Amino acid sequence: xxxxxxxxxxxxxxxxxxxxxxxxxxxxxxxxxxxxxxxxxxxxxxxxxxxxxxxxxxxxxxxxxxxxxxxxxxxxxxxxxxxxxxxxxxxxxxxxxxxxxxxxxxxxxxxxxxxxxxxxxxxxxxxxxxxxxxxxxxxxxxxxxxxxxxx
Numbered sequence: 001x002x003x004x005x006x007x008x009x010x011x012x013x014x015x016x017x018x019x020x021x022x023x024x025x026x027x028x029x030x031x032x033x034x035x036x037x038x039x040x041x042x043x044x045x046x047x048x049x050x051x052x053x054x055x056x057x058x059x060x061x062x063x064x065x066x067x068x069x070x071x072x073x074x075x076x077x078x079x080x081x082x083x084x085x086x087x088x089x090x091x092x093x094x095x096x097x098x099x100x101x102x103x104x105x106x107x108x109x110x111x112x113x114x115x116x117x118x119x120x121x122x123x124x125x126x127x128x129x130x131x132x133x134x135x136x137x138x139x140x141x142x143x144x145x146x147x148x149x150x151x
Contacts, residue, residue: 046101046149
């Protein structure tokens with residue numbers, strides 16, 4: 001009986017460690033992937049859409065209101081800086097997207113993300129396009145960045 005109890009305890013420990021290890025590995029990969037996309041970008045285009053429809057997720061069919069485009073490498077570096085102290089989250093179901101962020105290397109689109117500015121009063125959720133993970137940043141940082149690239 002004691003051997004079975006010890007065996008069960010060991011198996012539980014192994015499986016719990018395995019899940020934690022997998023989660024850590026996924027987190028590292030997602031961060032690497034995002035950082036790699038930003039660093040390989042030669043231009044970032046941020047599109048804002050009509051938020052009165054309050055559509056969840058995919059917004060490409062909504063009315064495009066405005067586009068913001070980076071004009072130089074420093075603006076891409078500054079984009080990366082808005083993620084200092086960002087909170088990373090796992091799967092995010094159905095954000096109410098009001099912006100999309102498109103990363104380009106020359107003319108090739110590397111990746112895109114959705115931005116939900118309505119869920120929180122003072123924060124913004126930036127979701128990977130299949131909603132597998134997101135970053136939550138301060139809304140003021142987001143507004144300041146848009147003002148910077150709008151100049």
